[in-house]
Amino acid sequence: MVLTLAKKYHPYMIDLRRHLHMHPELSMQEFETSKLVQDELTKLGIPFEIIPGSTSVMATIQGAKPGKTIALRADMDALPIRELSDCPYKSQVEGTMHACGHDGHTAALLGAAHILTDLRDQLSGTVKLFFESGEEFGGTIHIAEKEGFLQGIDHCLGIHIWADIPVGRISCSPGARMAGTDLFTLKITGKGAHASTPNQGIDAIVAASSIIMNLQTIVSRELFPQEVGLVTIGKLTAGQRFNAIADEAILEGNLRYFNSALSDEYPVMINRIAENTAAAFRAKSEMIMHTKGTPAVINSEADAAFGQKVISRLFGQECLYDLPPLMAGEDFAIFMEKVGGLFVFVGGGFPHRESAPHHNGHFDIDEDSLRLTAALHAQYAIDYLNAQAK
Ligand SMILES: [Zn+2]
Ligand SMILES: [Zn+2]
Numbered sequence: 001m002v003l004t005l006a007k008k009y010h011p012y013m014i015d016l017r018r019h020l021h022m023h024p025e026l027s028m029q030e031f032e033t034s035k036l037v038q039d040e041l042t043k044l045g046i047p048f049e050i051i052p053g054s055t056s057v058m059a060t061i062q063g064a065k066p067g068k069t070i071a072l073r074a075d076m077d078a079l080p081i082r083e084l085s086d087c088p089y090k091s092q093v094e095g096t097m098h099a100c101g102h103d104g105h106t107a108a109l110l111g112a113a114h115i116l117t118d119l120r121d122q123l124s125g126t127v128k129l130f131f132e133s134g135e136e137f138g139g140t141i142h143i144a145e146k147e148g149f150l151q152g153i154d155h156c157l158g159i160h161i162w163a164d165i166p167v168g169r170i171s172c173s174p175g176a177r178m179a180g181t182d183l184f185t186l187k188i189t190g191k192g193a194h195a196s197t198p199n200q201g202i203d204a205i206v207a208a209s210s211i212i213m214n215l216q217t218i219v220s221r222e223l224f225p226q227e228v229g230l231v232t233i234g235k236l237t238a239g240q241r242f243n244a245i246a247d248e249a250i251l252e253g254n255l256r257y258f259n260s261a262l263s264d265e266y267p268v269m270i271n272r273i274a275e276n277t278a279a280a281f282r283a284k285s286e287m288i289m290h291t292k293g294t295p296a297v298i299n300s301e302a303d304a305a306f307g308q309k310v311i312s313r314l315f316g317q318e319c320l321y322d323l324p325p326l327m328a329g330e331d332f333a334i335f336m337e338k339v340g341g342l343f344v345f346v347g348g349g350f351p352h353r354e355s356a357p358h359h360n361g362h363f364d365i366d367e368d369s370l371r372l373t374a375a376l377h378a379q380y381a382i383d384y385l386n387a388q389a390k
Helices: 002-008 010-022 031-044 102-118 141-146 204-222 261-280 301-315 332-339 368-389
Strands: 048-050 057-062 065-075 124-132 155-166 175-178 180-189 229-238 248-257 284-292 297-299 341-349
Touching (some): 002 102, 002 368, 010 031, 141 332, 155 332, 180 204, 180 261, 297 341, 301 341, 341 368
Parallel strands (some): 065 155
Antiparallel strands (some): 057 124
């Protein structure tokens, strides 16, 4: 039934997705996208609320029978990337495009809203539809939580259409799926002097350069070899003039991990290496910022097994695909940490041509992924609520 309805609403989802693709909006500025979502929900008679300080929409489909509550998530934002392809639905906003497939997520969740409304009689509980703003910018799930919107939700499902997976295949593996990611800043303090008299100064650039090199040994020499970790210095700001010794250097970095304990261990390792390296050059190092970003996305064995059962029954067992974990971050991890849930990748790659990577100007998805995503959202919600009602 779900598959038949997903097919029926497929043209509707394609139209919506192409409209959104032509009119992309950046993170936290999804005003028209959010309005389109609200208009479609209103037409369906689905009540919704706006999450304060964002354009995020939380809608509620009340099933005919009582039961638990599941939330389905679609992110809505586009990226500051110029679209380079010449598809008929090319972005009409110069320098902005849906290069991650979030247009597809929004359209597919609205498709699922139609399917679930048609099947409301079969629902043993409540389905929340969370249209999220600002995902590429750290997301708004933490705001939704602070404002009490996650209260009463028992489980959540997040789906990302993924171009590296061929369309028709779906990855629902247990364990780490996406990395946790933290930010940090080091301030290296030296002493300014004329470039011709380094003996009178303390060169913050030389100390910072050594620190950058030594930090590389955290992953290669300090972590257990089978532990996945990543330490990247993405920005170095130092110096004022070619003929002056720099008195200060600022290093900005990014840390990634699957094991959340590393989030606490990284700063200790970084400070030990940075402070001692700086001291070797008579300079000083201080960590002036360490922010825990989003945690890792981890599927439990039980949730992944349940998801695989739903997918196998819906599309056949052969559709399951093994995608290795990604080092990208995803704030849906916060939702999963708070209420428990599952994260799934639905293939969006073209069968007969190469697919561009996510966040690339040529990015596009095979639109059959919309039908599959909507069907999976709806079927997973129905099956989860039924399983809980037993
Ligand atoms: Zn993205
Ligand atoms: Zn994305």
